[in-house]
Amino acid sequence: MSSMRIGPGSDLFHARLTGKELNGADLRKANLALASLKEAKLVDARLAEAFLFAANLESADLTGADLHGADLSEADLFGANLRGANLKEADLRRSNLSLANLRGANLTGANLRDANLKGADLTDAQLEGADMTGAELGDGEADA
Amino acid sequence: MARMSEQVRQLVGLENLLVKARRRFRECEREAAGAEHPRSEQYRAVIERISDQIHSADQGRLKEYLEYLERDLLPRMGTRVEETLDGMVESALEVVDGRHHVQELRHDYADALDRVRAVRERLGLDPFQPLDIRFGLGTHPPHADRRLREAFDLVKGYLRS
Numbered sequence: 001m002s003s004m005r006i007g008p009g010s011d012l013f014h015a016r017l018t019g020k021e022l023n024g025a026d027l028r029k030a031n032l033a034l035a036s037l038k039e040a041k042l043v044d045a046r047l048a049e050a051f052l053f054a055a056n057l058e059s060a061d062l063t064g065a066d067l068h069g070a071d072l073s074e075a076d077l078f079g080a081n082l083r084g085a086n087l088k089e090a091d092l093r094r095s096n097l098s099l100a101n102l103r104g105a106n107l108t109g110a111n112l113r114d115a116n117l118k119g120a121d122l123t124d125a126q127l128e129g130a131d132m133t134g135a136e137l138g139d140g141e142a143d144a
Numbered sequence: 145m146a147r148m149s150e151q152v153r154q155l156v157g158l159e160n161l162l163v164k165a166r167r168r169f170r171e172c173e174r175e176a177a178g179a180e181h182p183r184s185e186q187y188r189a190v191i192e193r194i195s196d197q198i199h200s201a202d203q204g205r206l207k208e209y210l211e212y213l214e215r216d217l218l219p220r221m222g223t224r225v226e227e228t229l230d231g232m233v234e235s236a237l238e239v240v241d242g243r244h245h246v247q248e249l250r251h252d253y254a255d256a257l258d259r260v261r262a263v264r265e266r267l268g269l270d271p272f273q274p275l276d277i278r279f280g281l282g283t284h285p286p287h288a289d290r291r292l293r294e295a296f297d298l299v300k301g302y303l304r305s
Contacts, residue, residue: 013190013193031186033186033190034190051183053165053186053187054165073168074161074168091183094164
């Protein structure tokens with residue numbers, strides 16, 4: 001894995017990137033399906049249209065990341081920090097967003113079908129046009 | 145509960161991901177309704193790569209995995225197969241609504257049967273035993289049992305019609 005290329009469109013399928021410092025990385029349209037990104041630092045990372053199916057992003061720091069149009073279906077985002085992230089039109093169906101920080105995140109038009117949002121902080125999150133059919137909401141949902 | 149080695153746990157994890165990827169692939173196909181879905185190819189590639197990883201596992205690992213399947217997973221298979229059957233029931237309901245062609249339902253049904261038969265064959269069991277015996281192997285929850293029966297009744301009804 002030492003020679004992996006990290007850049008736009010990279011093939012990082014099932015890559016082990018646990019705890020990696022990837023702040024500001026340009027990973028647009030990258031294939032990160034099944035990747036281990038647990039506790040990775042992805043502050044302001046560019047992940048628009050990235051393929052993150054079933055990726056492990058548990059406790060990852062995605063503050064301000066651009067995930068516009070990304071496929072995060074089945075991804076584990078338990079406790080992830082997505083404060084101010086752009087998740088516009090992202091596919092988050094069946095993802096685990098339990099205890100995630102989504103304060104001020106843009107979830108406009110996102111697909112959140114059957115997602116787990118228990119304990120997620122949705123304060124000031126934009127949810128216009130988001131599909132939340134079957135999503136689990138518990139403590140911490142937006143009180144607007 | 146059987147004890148699992150880390151390697152076997154990885155294989156089981158991959159199988160679970162395979163089920164999820166197949167489900168997403170089918171969803172893409174349904175969403176595109178005949179047209180090319182932008183994610184279809186990516187999901188097809190994921191399915192192939194996970195399958196390759198499972199198949200490339202060494203014989204020792206596979207043997208341990210199959211033993212685990214037989215001892216622990218197969219008795220609970222009703223729950224696992226239920227996921228596939230959920231898709232079939234969904235398709236059946238779409239047929240009822242006149243939104244889906246019956247051919248796709250036949251395909252889903254055949255796919256589910258093939259997978260169950262393949263597992264049984266690998267375990268040295270008769271792959272063509274009647275379904276009710278095959279799914280009656282263990283103690284899956286009553287809900288799964290009921291759902292299985294409903295699904296098969298529904299699907300068989302359509303296949304006969």
